[in-house]
Amino acid sequence: MDDIRTVNRNNEPAADNGSQEDINVKAENGAVMDSAVKDGAVKAEITVKTEGTLKTEGMAETAVLPAAAPPVTDNPPVAGNGDKTAQEAQEAQEAEEAEEAKKALTPAQRVALARSISRPGTMQFIKALFTDFFEQKGDRLGGEDPAILGGVALFHGQPVTVLGHRKGKSLDENVHCRFGMPTAEGYRKVQRLLRAAEKFRRPVITFIDTPGAYPGLEAEARGQGEAIARCLALMSTLKTPLLTVVIGEGGSGGALALAMGNRVLMLENAVYSILSPEGFASILWKDKSRAGEACDVMKLTAADLLKLGVVDEILPEPEGGARSAGPGAKEIFRTVDRALQRHLAELQKQSDPARARYQKFRGMGSGFLQVASKENL
């Protein structure tokens, strides 16, 4: 299991400029691309290894993160001995059933979980993981978008800029935040906060939870596309470490605009895709109702994305998925907290996070590049 991670990590900053140029030169000569072939081989290896085992990626993660595993028991049972064993047996059985259910989760079920209103959103994560949060509003160009929540906060005593999509937790909030679909103003606020983070040398932590950017008339009139493009360009050169956690839905460019992390972490039941399954089905098959089918082919689950090298680590969720309340909530917040601490510590040792980030995204999909033979035409 560890191997898989190592492989994916290696994709990232280790590939230095030199090897990238090698690829170019070789491809231009029409020769076989060594690194592409190598990546291909690695990929094949992963597939073989994971065929049987990675289905329960939760297992993989608990192996690495043993400390995060013990369940929170605020009220240990104090009943009599006989009761206890009966209870234990029942609990064990329940746990087993839940484990089975977890294994059997289809991509479509994960999509439903990722969209669940009871799932913690950016606001819940900020409240649980950070202190002294000061929200920064507005893009300073004449607009404010509540679908993007951002500001400065302390993360274990260290000042960081924290940003994320806000969906809201009640119907009123949902409507106010357009269900987490930002407009151009939101993305320009992101740009402003990124620049401020760079100025004050604060690391940036982003939480991804959006169906996509808002497809509205005014958003277009104000340059939705340009606003997202500018976010990507800015993130690619950000001089401080950038950490991304996909907590719910990661849909399309609207998600990517906040998601160019040096590390991209993903909750076990979160999804991240090129477009919502509904949009995918309607574009490719002209039939929105085939969204369920789309879920199966899109490779949008955390396990799929780890294999593709799009995410770096899967963070396990409690049974039944992450919830913003109840004992499971503590567990998920602790898991995310520890992962963020660990990765942030690692990243702060890096001398040039911007360069490492560039190399990471420069390599996206390289494993699938080929040089076609002449006969095809």
Next chain:
Amino acid sequence: MIDFFKGRRQKLLQLKVWRENAVQKKAAPSAQDVFEQCPECNGVAAKADWAKNLSVCPECGAHRPLGAYQRLALLLDQGSFRELNENLVAGDPLDFEGYPEKKKSLQKRSGLREAIVTAKGKIEGFTAIVAVMDGRFLMGSMGIAVGEKVTRAAETAAKEKLPLIIFCASGGARMQEGILSLMQMAKTAAAIEKFQQAGGLYIACLTHPTTGGVTASFASLGDFTLAEPNALIGFAGPRVIEQTIGQALPEGFQRAEYLEDHGFIDAVVPRKDMKATLGQLLRLHRKGGARHG
């Protein structure tokens, strides 16, 4: 000797244009082979007139989409065309049913390897890296290969200290390659930004249609942004927006002139003036401001 190679290169480009045009040809000759109707004004003109008019309707001036090689042939100085990364393609990351076959048949029919052609050539005497997207290849969508070719074009331009010009025409990120297509937005935006920070001049030319992930990455990052008349340019498609807001969109919404009015485009440039306009911009950056060109 130099003339000889120039001649060869021009012939190669002409061959590619001819190959590209073969797409539309049918077996039996008919009126449709001689005449073409404009989908905008329904006016009918001889194909020869369309060609003479650079695929712009002789009646109403509607700009019809151009093939990538056709555009390069119109744009580049005689004999200066040299294609880059011609044979670069990508696999099938989603194991998407029918995708490799569809690409293969498109390659056969169009003479294109992918939805973009990247080249080095001269425009009015100035050497530049020019990339041209082609809407006939899976809607000009950006998958891994397109992202890689754009990125390499920017890298080559940076290395050789040349200006970069990209003609965009795209339905967005390529669905069939899934999340890795989305990642090409990050990759290309980063490559363009790096090139620009090193002092490179990047001119984005938006043609009909430029939407989705391409609009939200390299198409919107130009030092200069030009567009062809009436080109549809936007992030979300008009149909999706109509569904969202539940009413019809205003006339001209998301068209080049609309974007010009809203501050996202420097100039709307008719096709016949494009080469001269690019020549002017390249000339303006020959010395001073930028180190390139």
